[in-house]
Amino acid sequence: MDWVNAVVQGTLLGGLYALFAAGLSLIFGIMRLVNIAHGDLIVLGSYLGLVVVTATGMHPLVALIVAVPVMAVLGYVLQRGILNQTLGDDLLPPLLVTFGLSVIIQNALLEGFTADPQKMNAGAIETASVSVGGLQLGVLPLLTFAIAVGVIAALQWMFYNTALGRAFRAVSDNQEIAQLMGLNRRHVFGLAMGLALAVTAIAGIFLGIRTSFDPAAGAGRLIYGFEAVIIGGLGNLWGTLAGGVILGVSQTLGAKIDPGYQILAGHIAFLVVLAVRPQGLFPRVSG
Amino acid sequence: MTAILQLDGLSKAFGAITVADDLTYDLAAGEALGIIGPNGAGKTTMFNLITGTLPSDGGRILFQGQDVTRHAAAKRCRAGMARSFQVPQPFSGLSVFENAMIAATQAAGLRGRVAEGKCLEVLEQTALLDKANKTAGSLTLLDRKRLELTRALCANPKLLMLDEIAGGLTEAECVSLIQTIKDIHATGVSIIWIEHVVHALLAVVDRLIVIDFGRKIAEGEPAAIMASPEVQEIYLGIEADA
Numbered sequence: 120m121d122w123v124n125a126v127v128q129g130t131l132l133g134g135l136y137a138l139f140a141a142g143l144s145l146i147f148g149i150m151r152l153v154n155i156a157h158g159d160l161i162v163l164g165s166y167l168g169l170v171v172v173t174a175t176g177m178h179p180l181v182a183l184i185v186a187v188p189v190m191a192v193l194g195y196v197l198q199r200g201i202l203n204q205t206l207g208d209d210l211l212p213p214l215l216v217t218f219g220l221s222v223i224i225q226n227a228l229l230e231g232f233t234a235d236p237q238k239m240n241a242g243a244i245e246t247a248s249v250s251v252g253g254l255q256l257g258v259l260p261l262l263t264f265a266i267a268v269g270v271i272a273a274l275q276w277m278f279y280n281t282a283l284g285r286a287f288r289a290v291s292d293n294q295e296i297a298q299l300m301g302l303n304r305r306h307v308f309g310l311a312m313g314l315a316l317a318v319t320a321i322a323g324i325f326l327g328i329r330t331s332f333d334p335a336a337g338a339g340r341l342i343y344g345f346e347a348v349i350i351g352g353l354g355n356l357w358g359t360l361a362g363g364v365i366l367g368v369s370q371t372l373g374a375k376i377d378p379g380y381q382i383l384a385g386h387i388a389f390l391v392v393l394a395v396r397p398q399g400l401f402p403r404v405s406g
Numbered sequence: 407m408t409a410i411l412q413l414d415g416l417s418k419a420f421g422a423i424t425v426a427d428d429l430t431y432d433l434a435a436g437e438a439l440g441i442i443g444p445n446g447a448g449k450t451t452m453f454n455l456i457t458g459t460l461p462s463d464g465g466r467i468l469f470q471g472q473d474v475t476r477h478a479a480a481k482r483c484r485a486g487m488a489r490s491f492q493v494p495q496p497f498s499g500l501s502v503f504e505n506a507m508i509a510a511t512q513a514a515g516l517r518g519r520v521a522e523g524k525c526l527e528v529l530e531q532t533a534l535l536d537k538a539n540k541t542a543g544s545l546t547l548l549d550r551k552r553l554e555l556t557r558a559l560c561a562n563p564k565l566l567m568l569d570e571i572a573g574g575l576t577e578a579e580c581v582s583l584i585q586t587i588k589d590i591h592a593t594g595v596s597i598i599w600i601e602h603v604v605h606a607l608l609a610v611v612d613r614l615i616v617i618d619f620g621r622k623i624a625e626g627e628p629a630a631i632m633a634s635p636e637v638q639e640i641y642l643g644i645e646a647d648a
Contacts, residue, residue, distance in 0.1 A: 285504050285511075288497065288499055288500055289500060291499075292498060292500065293495060295459060296491075296497065297508070298479040299457055299480075300508050300512050301480050301484045301561065302508065303480045
């Protein structure tokens, strides 16, 4: 029963990792941009939530109403203002620029909020749990997982059923031709980054409720996000969810063996997938 | 008649290789112009310059009287330019219908039902309707060529640029293609058509331009151009004094 519990808890944890990863997956899928600053943007989302909560006294989950649009606008501006200029045949400039961005965000947060760990207080929901078949499941992890599934389902639906999704897929398929069809690549990329950072805001707020965070917390989130994306297979959003779950389950199983193995077990699972199936478990089937 | 497209001294070189050399000509609104010339003469490059995928080194491009030389490709497209590619370049992950919808919504600016209606109408015209839900990547060469034409037409172009669209087709397919292009031309769309299948070209165009080494070497009434000795020499490889 302990092991079943570990698997279930790990699955729920995977929901949070999938939220970390969804934005990365989206951005890489559409514009082949590897965003090194993604983890720091998640943490920025947490701080944004914190500021909203402190300023207005809102419940952290209600603060999403403010944080999500603010991060979306920031994403659009960031893409149009800086990141679009780095995209081209060379993969190096976007890596360097987002790395720089990561340093800037970390230090700005350090300057503004000090290095003290912060946490958002979500009240009773943090400790509430429900009993399912003998397992005690936290309401917050359940909610996180449900939101992750909801976000990924919504992104997937948007991708295949809306004009915006069609534009994303067209630009991802062939940028040159998309331009000739009247699609403004820069604008489409801006919208993609806006959408990705909207998801990042959700990830940041759930992170900030679940655990304490500090300005340097981004790097770890970036790694988990990357691992989830790669385990699941590039360009596949449901795969990203599966990747997050696999990572989460590996960590809780590792922790079950020895609490010190938690992080290590996740990385080992990632390395095994990379060695056995480098394209990921569910790569997007072409066509 | 007013000119829909004017090229004025358009030039482009890749290093020492000149691919467009002082190209100057006007295209009247509603006119169909044929472009011929040997392989590597700079015909497709000329399309790249006109549509804006390639920046020009010198000269001007006027579209409907407006200087578009510095305009981005997407902007020129929305202004009413559309082209098909010699080597079909569909959005291979999208369905045939979605490919058409991209052009109808983004290039022509249509929305909702109107856009869908336009796509269905064009797909019917290009005989792709029964394959509308297939992914573009799974199409045969002929169907990919049809998709090129479909996409260009869904953009509701004022100027349609066709790049060797008849190449590789069977005689029967070619005949139906010619009819389709004639129908499009009859609706008042101006056409520039690069083609090696000369009889197809001659069935449609009002005027011919011959290009070699990026230069315009002859221009005029199609039959006269085809009969001229220098065209026969350069284009068909028959020596003028033979």
